[in-house]
Amino acid sequence: MALSETGLIERYFRGCGAQRADVALGIGDDAALLRVAPGHELVAATDTLVAGVHFPHGCPAHSIGHRALAVNLSDVAAMGAQPLWALLALTLPEVDETWLEGFAAGLGGLARQHGVALVGGDTTRGPLTVTVQVLGQVAAGTALRRSGARPGDTLFVSGTPGDAAAGLALEQSRLQAPPEAAAYLRARFLLPTPRLALGERLREYASACIDVSDGLLGDAGKLAQASGVAAQVEYEALPVSASLQAAVGDERARQLALSGGDDYELCFAVSPERVPQLESALPRAVWGYTRIGTLSVGSGTTVTRAGTVMEFSHSGYQHFS
Numbered sequence: 329m330a331l332s333e334t335g336l337i338e339r340y341f342r343g344c345g346a347q348r349a350d351v352a353l354g355i356g357d358d359a360a361l362l363r364v365a366p367g368h369e370l371v372a373a374t375d376t377l378v379a380g381v382h383f384p385h386g387c388p389a390h391s392i393g394h395r396a397l398a399v400n401l402s403d404v405a406a407m408g409a410q411p412l413w414a415l416l417a418l419t420l421p422e423v424d425e426t427w428l429e430g431f432a433a434g435l436g437g438l439a440r441q442h443g444v445a446l447v448g449g450d451t452t453r454g455p456l457t458v459t460v461q462v463l464g465q466v467a468a469g470t471a472l473r474r475s476g477a478r479p480g481d482t483l484f485v486s487g488t489p490g491d492a493a494a495g496l497a498l499e500q501s502r503l504q505a506p507p508e509a510a511a512y513l514r515a516r517f518l519l520p521t522p523r524l525a526l527g528e529r530l531r532e533y534a535s536a537c538i539d540v541s542d543g544l545l546g547d548a549g550k551l552a553q554a555s556g557v558a559a560q561v562e563y564e565a566l567p568v569s570a571s572l573q574a575a576v577g578d579e580r581a582r583q584l585a586l587s588g589g590d591d592y593e594l595c596f597a598v599s600p601e602r603v604p605q606l607e608s609a610l611p612r613a614v615w616g617y618t619r620i621g622t623l624s625v626g627s628g629t630t631v632t633r634a635g636t637v638m639e640f641s642h643s644g645y646q647h648f649s
């Protein structure tokens with residue numbers, strides 16, 4: 329017997345995320361009632377994943393659930409904020425209970441890991457599309473923005489960008505790699521890690537921050553543009569994982585680090601006086617970030633290699649170009 333919409337919500341989504349005391353009213357009424365802590369601003373972000381556009385058809389349900397939340401948590405991380413609540417608008421071609429179980433496990437697992445409650449949503453029939461909205465809070469006036477960087481600031485990135493783009497290529501059989509490297513890279517695409525703890529700590533040190541979803545070079549360029557500065561990224565400084573190098577070689581690895589998508593790392597700027605404070609409070613070896621360049625007076629983004637400017641055409645993945 330086909331599950332009704334109400335039955336589906338009850339079975340898979342009520343209690344799917346964390347339980348929170350600041351949820352006055354969650355799933356079951358016309359809207360949720362939520363309590364923001366005094367002295368805080370409400371933070372809101374939403375992102376949609378469309379089958380065949382943002383993930384391959386046939387992608388594991390668990391991964392789709394995880395990624396739909398992770399991409400939103402990454403936006404909240406880039407603001408230095410704490411995620412608290414999520415809403416889920418789910419468009420399904422059919423009610424497939426095995427799929428729903430995997431999807432709810434992927435989304436719910438990540439939600440519980442970060443203390444995020446699922447407080448509502450919408451369920452409709454149509455081509456597979458997942459929209460998640462994450463709501464959170466940040467102490468008033470302390471959120472990180474893209475626009476705060478100044479000439480002279482140092483540019484950093486967390487993690488090893490490019491891995492997820494290779495992982496997607498492996499998923500789609502456009503790339504082959506040694507088994508261990510392939511498993512690591514696929515996981516970087518299928519189960520990205522939103523950098524929430526880093527984002528929250530960066531409020532103390534960073535002048536600007538953006539999450540890297542469409543390629544590091546393009547996203548660093550957005551930060552620079554919002555801040556009214558130019559960005560220089562050093563090719564040799566780009567952090568590339570051993571797995572990515574094993575899969576595609578060093579040259580291609582660096583190109584993917586610049587232009588690949590779906591990394592969900594943080595790119596941030598820090599003023600020169602604060603760099604030593606950052607590095608002693610958040611040791612690089614523990615927090616996994618790397619200095620990749622500098623910001624200066626002017627506009628535009630350049631990549632330098634051995635001191636000379638590289639020609640580089642990819643400025644980020646464009647969905648509609």
Ligand code: ADP
Nearest residue numbers: 337341355356357358416418447448449450451
């Ligand atoms: P309405 O028609 O008033 O919008 P629904 O019947 O669609 O209400 O939803 C009933 C309740 O279930 C609401 O609280 C809604 O937020 C929640 N809900 C619906 N779909 C989902 C979903 N996919 N995930 C989480 N909550 C959902």
Ligand code: MG
Nearest residue numbers: 356357358359
């Ligand atoms: Mg209603």
